[in-house]
Amino acid sequence: MTIGTSPPNTAGTRMRRTSGGLASVLRLRELPVTLALIALVALTYLANPLFLGQQGMKDLLLNATIVIILAVGQAMVIITRNVDLSVGSILGIVAFSTGTLFVAVPGIPIVLIFLAGMALGALLGSVNGFLVTVAKVPSLVITLGTLYIYRGLNNAWAGGTQYFAGDRPDSFGALSVDTIAGFPLITLIAIIVVIIVAIFMASTRPGRDLYAIGSDPEAAKLFGIPVTRRVLLAFLSNGVLAGLAGVLYASRFNSVGATTGTGLEFDIIAAAVVGGVAIFGGSGTVVGAAIGALLLTTITSALTAIRVDKFWQQAIVGLLILAAIVIDRIARIRTAKKLRHSEARDV
Incomplete structure (x- = not known):
């Protein structure tokens, strides 16, 4: 008589894998905001079918593009337990410098415009990072100061001058008009930015270090992570993306001047947190920040489409921020409890 081994319970194994995969999806921080975005679009479409028309979709993507790029940069800074309140001012000064370059240097290649804008953004972002890391002053205080400094510099430089769509080459303005597969060119640039930064944050040592620093800066130092250099990198990267957004802003909108970008920083922080x-x-994740940016701009467009007062638009955004903070706090408490239970079992 032969004694055989029992066949493996492949069905049970597959079921456990499926349930484990589903549980992982349900734990994703981006899931609630994604579901909220889908529900918002569906409900608005039912109320106004033109919302998802060809022009409606294009406007929706264009409105979200600048906010997405800025939210990605801001997410990198917030993950390190910092914040940058000066991004609106950086965008404004870069947007005005873009108009200035087109007028001062006729025929300048558009590639150079992008490089100059990103370089200026990198410089201003580096100043923020240097002051935060060297002066050891909270980033909230530092960037609140540079918000007003950069805004003041732009006001002094621009004065009453404004640059309009007619001051730029048609090919530059076409970035916000031409589409590929229904996506405006500047939106495709934003998508590429999200992909590159997401890969950097998830798959490189410096990107993972940013998470370690945000979780526990002192522990990160003990593990040999160059905290100062990494935080400076986050602020510099944020400045580069703010510079890119400033150049795209000059392409997207009809005019740039001294007040360009004013107040934008709060929308950006809200997008990342939501x-x-x-x-x-x-x-x-930066993907979550991009989805948050798309949700907030969609809220504005959706409520406008169904003729809801602007006050309610701001109130809803405020409620979303509070909900995101509460959810994050609850998640942290649950994680801490699980960790304590796990340690108790090990003992």
Whole structure:
């Protein structure tokens, strides 16, 4: 008589894998904001079918593009347990410098415009990072100061001057008009930015270090992570993306001047937080920040489409921010409890 081994329970194994995969999806921080975005679009479409028309979709993507790029940069900073309040001012000064270059240097290649804008953004972002890391002053205080400094410099430089769509080459303005597969060119640039930064954050040592710093800066130092260099990198990268957004802003809108970008920083922080980036640092993704940016701009467009007062638009955004912070806090408490239970079992 032969004694055989029992066949493996492949069905049970597959079921456990499926349930485990489903549980992982349900734990994604981006899931609630994604579902909220889908529900918002569906409900608005039912109320106004033109919302998802060809022009409606194009306007929706164009409105979100600048905010997406800025939210990605801001997410990198917030993940390190910092914040940059000066991004609106950086965008404004870069947008005005873009108009200035087109007028001062006729025929300048558009590639050079992009490089110059990103270089200026990198410089201003580096100043923020240097002051935060060297002076050891909270980023909230530092960037609140540079917000006004950069805005003041732009006001002094621009004065009453404004540059309009007619001051730029048609090919530059076409970035916001021409489409590929229904996507405006500047939106495709934003998507490429999200992909590149997401890969950097998830698959490179410096990107993972940013999460470690945000989780526990002192522990990160003990593990040999160059905290100062990494935080400076986050602020510099944020400046580069703010510079890119400034150039695209000059392409997207009809005029740039001294007030360009004013107040934009609060929308950007809101987009990152609503997208699942923990305001206390250490968790969240740039993809989530991009989805949060798309949700906030969609809220504005949706409520406008169904003729809701602007006050309610701002109130809803405020409620979303509070909900995101509460959800993050609850998630942290649950994680801490699980960790304590696990340690108790090991003992």
